Amino acid sequence: MTEPPKRRGRATGRSTLADVARLAEVSVNTASRALRGTRAVDAELVARVQAAAKQLRYVPDPAARALASARSSHVAVLIPLLTNALFVELLDAVQRKLTPAGYQTLIGVTHYRPEEEEELLLSYLAHRPAGLLVTGVDRSDAARRMIADSGVPCVHLMETVRQPGVYSVGLSQQAAAHALTTHLLQRGCRRIAYIAGQLDPRVMQRRQGYEQALREAGCYDSRLEVLDPSPTSMALGGRLFEELLRRQPDVDAMFFCNDDLAQGGLLAALRLQVPVPQRVAIVGFNDLSGSELMLPPLTTIRTPRWQIGTQAASMLLDLMHGQPVAQPALDLGFELVVRGSA
Amino acid sequence: MTEPPKRRGRATGRSTLADVARLAEVSVNTASRALRGTRAVDAELVARVQAAAKQLRYVPDPAARALASARSSHVAVLIPLLTNALFVELLDAVQRKLTPAGYQTLIGVTHYRPEEEEELLLSYLAHRPAGLLVTGVDRSDAARRMIADSGVPCVHLMETVRQPGVYSVGLSQQAAAHALTTHLLQRGCRRIAYIAGQLDPRVMQRRQGYEQALREAGCYDSRLEVLDPSPTSMALGGRLFEELLRRQPDVDAMFFCNDDLAQGGLLAALRLQVPVPQRVAIVGFNDLSGSELMLPPLTTIRTPRWQIGTQAASMLLDLMHGQPVAQPALDLGFELVVRGSA
DNA sequence: CTGAAAGCGCTTACAG
DNA sequence: CTGAAAGCGCTTACAG
Numbered sequence: 001m002t003e004p005p006k007r008r009g010r011a012t013g014r015s016t017l018a019d020v021a022r023l024a025e026v027s028v029n030t031a032s033r034a035l036r037g038t039r040a041v042d043a044e045l046v047a048r049v050q051a052a053a054k055q056l057r058y059v060p061d062p063a064a065r066a067l068a069s070a071r072s073s074h075v076a077v078l079i080p081l082l083t084n085a086l087f088v089e090l091l092d093a094v095q096r097k098l099t100p101a102g103y104q105t106l107i108g109v110t111h112y113r114p115e116e117e118e119e120l121l122l123s124y125l126a127h128r129p130a131g132l133l134v135t136g137v138d139r140s141d142a143a144r145r146m147i148a149d150s151g152v153p154c155v156h157l158m159e160t161v162r163q164p165g166v167y168s169v170g171l172s173q174q175a176a177a178h179a180l181t182t183h184l185l186q187r188g189c190r191r192i193a194y195i196a197g198q199l200d201p202r203v204m205q206r207r208q209g210y211e212q213a214l215r216e217a218g219c220y221d222s223r224l225e226v227l228d229p230s231p232t233s234m235a236l237g238g239r240l241f242e243e244l245l246r247r248q249p250d251v252d253a254m255f256f257c258n259d260d261l262a263q264g265g266l267l268a269a270l271r272l273q274v275p276v277p278q279r280v281a282i283v284g285f286n287d288l289s290g291s292e293l294m295l296p297p298l299t300t301i302r303t304p305r306w307q308i309g310t311q312a313a314s315m316l317l318d319l320m321h322g323q324p325v326a327q328p329a330l331d332l333g334f335e336l337v338v339r340g341s342a
Numbered sequence: 343m344t345e346p347p348k349r350r351g352r353a354t355g356r357s358t359l360a361d362v363a364r365l366a367e368v369s370v371n372t373a374s375r376a377l378r379g380t381r382a383v384d385a386e387l388v389a390r391v392q393a394a395a396k397q398l399r400y401v402p403d404p405a406a407r408a409l410a411s412a413r414s415s416h417v418a419v420l421i422p423l424l425t426n427a428l429f430v431e432l433l434d435a436v437q438r439k440l441t442p443a444g445y446q447t448l449i450g451v452t453h454y455r456p457e458e459e460e461e462l463l464l465s466y467l468a469h470r471p472a473g474l475l476v477t478g479v480d481r482s483d484a485a486r487r488m489i490a491d492s493g494v495p496c497v498h499l500m501e502t503v504r505q506p507g508v509y510s511v512g513l514s515q516q517a518a519a520h521a522l523t524t525h526l527l528q529r530g531c532r533r534i535a536y537i538a539g540q541l542d543p544r545v546m547q548r549r550q551g552y553e554q555a556l557r558e559a560g561c562y563d564s565r566l567e568v569l570d571p572s573p574t575s576m577a578l579g580g581r582l583f584e585e586l587l588r589r590q591p592d593v594d595a596m597f598f599c600n601d602d603l604a605q606g607g608l609l610a611a612l613r614l615q616v617p618v619p620q621r622v623a624i625v626g627f628n629d630l631s632g633s634e635l636m637l638p639p640l641t642t643i644r645t646p647r648w649q650i651g652t653q654a655a656s657m658l659l660d661l662m663h664g665q666p667v668a669q670p671a672l673d674l675g676f677e678l679v680v681r682g683s684a
Numbered sequence: 685c686t687g688a689a690a691g692c693g694c695t696t697a698c699a700g
Numbered sequence: 701c702t703g704a705a706a707g708c709g710c711t712t713a714c715a716g
Contacts (some may be wrong), residue, residue, distance in 0.1 A: 016694085018693075021433050026703090027701080027702070027703045028693090028694080028704095029694095029703070031698085032694070032695065032696095040701065042702085045702090059468040060468070060693085061693055062468060062469050063404075063405045063406075063408035063409040063414060063469070063470070063693080063694090063696055064405075064409050065693080065695075066708090067403070067409050067693080067695090067710085068693075068695040068696075068707080069694080069695055069696080069708085070695095072405060082431075082434045083430070083431070088424050088425070088430055089425070092425065095424070095449075104465070104469070105448070105449065106446055106448065107447065109434070122401065123446070124446075126402070126403065128405070233631065234632050234635050264635060267635050286708090289575065289576065290605070291578060293576050293578075295609065295613060307688085331706090359709065359710075360710095368687090369687045369714085370687090370688095370709090371686080371687070371688085371710095371711075372685090372686060374685090374710070374712095375685095375711095382685065384685065384686085387686085405708085406708070406711090407709080407711075408692090408710090409694085409708090409709080409710070409711090410692055410709075410710040411692085411712080412692070412711095614705095662693070
C-alpha cells in the first residue's frame, strides 16, 4: 500500500541529470562524473552517458551546480566606464577568452566611484563567482578586504603590482608617459603642457612620468598642467586646447592624457587654424580608433589592451583551475607611435 | 542515544536564511517572506527579521533562490558588437535601470552571426534568466523558437514590430532614412549615394527608406548604392568616399549608413580638399559622439538609444513582475539634426 | 498570518 | 571504478 510520492515540484520540463543517468543505466553521480570528466570513469560508461545526454539534449543547471559546489561559472568584471573605448576593448578580449572556456561574464560599471565598486562587489560576490577581474589596483580598504576575504581568484587589469598573492596584467603608465614626454623633448619642445580629464589613478601616474621627464630636462613648470576632473571627451579636449593656448601662449606642445581629448584638441586646432605640429605639437595616449585618421595623424602611446584582456583572462583561468602562475605581475609594455602631430 | 547529525556540508561561513530565522525566532519561511515582502507578514515579525538579517549581514544566495524558484535574477542581453558605441550606450542605459532593481546583466555578443546567437541563447537560457533583451527582430527560426519555448519575458531593441506576444522598443529605421534623404533633396541634391557597411537588417531598412524617397523624387539610381559587407569604421568611410568620388564623379551627396563611416568620409574630404557641402553634401546616421565636432559638423539622424535602453528595461521589468504593458510596440522616433555638412 | 515538510538539480564525502 | 545518501540554501504548495 505504498502511496506514489506526491509530485510537489516545480518541474521545468527540461531533462535533468537523473534522466540522463536513468537512460544510461548508471547512478546520477557516475553520470555527473562522466560528464565533467573530473574522475576516472569506465570508458564505456562515459560513452553511454554522453550519448544519453545528447539524446535528451541535457544542459546542466548552473544554479544547482553552483549551490552544490559553492562555486558558479560566473566571472565578474569590474570596469570604471562603458563609455570609454579602452575598457570596452578590454571587455571584448576578456569575453572572447572566457566564453569558450564555459564562463559567463558579469559586467559591473563603477563609474569611478568607490562606493559603487563596493556595492557591486557585495552583490557579485554573493553569486560566488569563480573569478574576478578588476580595473587598476587603487580601491577602498573595504573593497580590498572583500576581495581578499572572499577567496575568489582575482586579477587586476591595466597596472602591475609586485605583491605576494596579488595578480596583475598591465603596463607602467608612468614609464609610457616618460617615453612620450622624452620624445617631445627630443623634437625640441620645451614648454610642454599636460592636459588631463577624469583624473583617475592611471591618469595621475602618467602625470608623474611627464613631470619626471621634464624635471630631468630642467623645464618642468606646474602652470602648464591642466587637471580637469570632468569626464574626458573630444569636446572637452577642444575646450581645454583653446583655453590653454589663451592662458599660456608660449606653450609649444600638449600632452593630452587620452586620445579622445587629443582628437578634440586636433580638431580645435584645425578649426582655429593653429598649425600642428609647427605652432604646437600634440600627443595623446592609448591609440584609440580614429587617431591615425586625424589631420595630422596623432602621435601617441599604443597600449596593448587587447593582450592585457586576453592574458589576464588566461591568468584567471589558471588561477581558477588551481594551476601555478609563472608571472603574477605581468608587464606587457607599450609602443610609442610617432605620426604627424609631434 | 541520538547521534548528533554528522556535518557533511561544505558550509561557506556566510550566514544563511536559517541563521536569520533562528535569531529572529521565526520559521525559515516566515523569514523568507518577510525579507521578500511577497506575502503579508505581521509587522513586528518583519521588523525582527530585518534586524536579524542586518545584524548577521545576511545576503541571499542567488543560486539557491534560482534553484528553488526556477528563476534567477539574471537578465541576459544580446547585442551584435561591443565595438559599436551605439550598442554600448544601449547597454549602459539598460544596466543603469536594471542594476538598482536587483538584476544582474549577462551580456552576450553575437558578432552578427546567427549561430553565435543560438549558442548564447542556449547557454543563457540554461541559467533560467528572469528576462531577455535582444537586438533587432530578425533572427533564425531556431533562435526564435528557443525564446518562445523558454517562456522567458523578452523585449526587442532598436526596431518595433506589432505582433501579438512580441514586445519591442525602437524606431522606424526606414522612416528616419526617408526623412534624411528628403532633407538632401530639399537642399537641391539629386545624385545622392547610399554608402553602407556591415549590412545588418537595420542598415538595409535605412536603404529602403533612402530608395523610396529617391523613387518618389524620380532620381533613384542603383549605381549610387555602395553596399560593403565589412564592419564599419572611420577608415572604411574614408576609403569608400574616395572610391565613390572616383567612380561616380557626378555624385552631389553621400548618405553614410552610420556616423563612424560619415566621420571618416568627412576627414577624407578634408584631406583631399573636397569642399563639403559645396562639392558634395555628407550625412550620417545615429549622431555618435564627435559628429558635432567635425569640420564641418555632421548632419545626421539622432536615434534615442538612451531612451530605448531605459524604456526597454522598464518594459521588461513590468513583464517580469507580471504587470500589463500598455504599448507592446513602442516607437520612440528620431530627430533630424541639421548641421554644416548638408 | 505562520510553520513543518518537501523539493529544486546538482556535487561531495563516504563506503565498498 | 561505482553507488546510496546527505546536503547546498532557498521557495513553494499545503495545512492550520
